[in-house]
Amino acid sequence: MSKEELKIGEISKPRYEFRTFGRDFSGAAARMARLSVPVPEKVWVRQSVETYIISRTNDVNNTKIRDGKMDIKTFVQSVDGLEQWNPLMKGEFPIAASVLRDEVFPAFKVEGLPLLDRESYTLEEFLQIVRNHPDLQAARVEKIRRGYMVNGAICETGEVYINGALVQTINAESTEVDDIKKTVKECGLEGVENINYLQAIKRVTGMIDKPLAN
Numbered sequence: 555m556s557k558e559e560l561k562i563g564e565i566s567k568p569r570y571e572f573r574t575f576g577r578d579f580s581g582a583a584a585r586m587a588r589l590s591v592p593v594p595e596k597v598w599v600r601q602s603v604e605t606y607i608i609s610r611t612n613d614v615n616n617t618k619i620r621d622g623k624m625d626i627k628t629f630v631q632s633v634d635g636l637e638q639w640n641p642l643m644k645g646e647f648p649i650a651a652s653v654l655r656d657e658v659f660p661a662f663k664v665e666g667l668p669l670l671d672r673e674s675y676t677l678e679e680f681l682q683i684v685r686n687h688p689d690l691q692a693a694r695v696e697k698i699r700r701g702y703m704v705n706g707a708i709c710e711t712g713e714v715y716i717n718g719a720l721v722q723t724i725n726a727e728s729t730e731v732d733d734i735k736k737t738v739k740e741c742g743l744e745g746v747e748n749i750n751y752l753q754a755i756k757r758v759t760g761m762i763d764k765p766l767a768n
Contacts, residue, residue, distance in 0.1 A: 569729050570637065570728060570730075571636060572734050575721050577721065582742050583722075585742060586741050589702075589737075590703055591703050591704075601697065603695070604619060606755055608693060608756055609689055610690075614629040623647070624644065624647070624649065627642055636735075645658070647680065648677075651675065664690060666687070668687065693755045695714060695751075696715040705737045709724075709725060709726045709737065710724070716755055719758050
């Protein structure tokens with residue numbers, strides 16, 4: 555059976571991903587750009603502002619909010635150091651209290667479910683609940699991303715501002731593990747720690763005491 559040909563911006567079956575964060579990946583980024591085949595103009599440069607909700611007690615569910623919509627992905631497995639994540643839920647603000655109670659807060663894996671005495675909550679009302687919980691934190695994440703395609707893997711480099719702190723990121727993802735491993739090697743990223751957004755935000759904000767990749 556032939557492997558699936560990935561297209562940037564289109565939905566495919568669940569992918570595996572290598573991603574890392576640090577202060578400088580300029581050499582690897584330059585190689586990625588040179589190795590890339592032409593990609594659609596719409597992914598040359600993309601910018602977004604998102605809010606991630608991080609929890610001291612959760613590393614398996616990744617919650618982010620963009621343009622008033624909530625997206626939660628859940629960790630499935632790790633294969634050769636590459637992570638696979640699947641969609642867990644999608645929601646839009648204002649969001650029903652029943653969804654917060656039954657789907658969102660269980661994903662945070664925290665104790666002490668807040669009192670939800672309204673039928674629905676706006677984004678700001680939800681964020682206030684997050685701020686009031688001792689094990690939760692909202693982080694503003696601004697992204698400037700440049701898209702590439704190397705060895706059939708969807709790739710990107712970018713600058714990420716986490717609560718205003720600038721870090722660099724570089725990634726490769728595909729449904730095919732070997733395509734990612736080849737790309738990581740050719741870009742000079744072998745041996746670099748795979749760090750997802752949850753872990754990067756926790757490290758930058760001091761929720762966990764651990765450095766980034768460089």
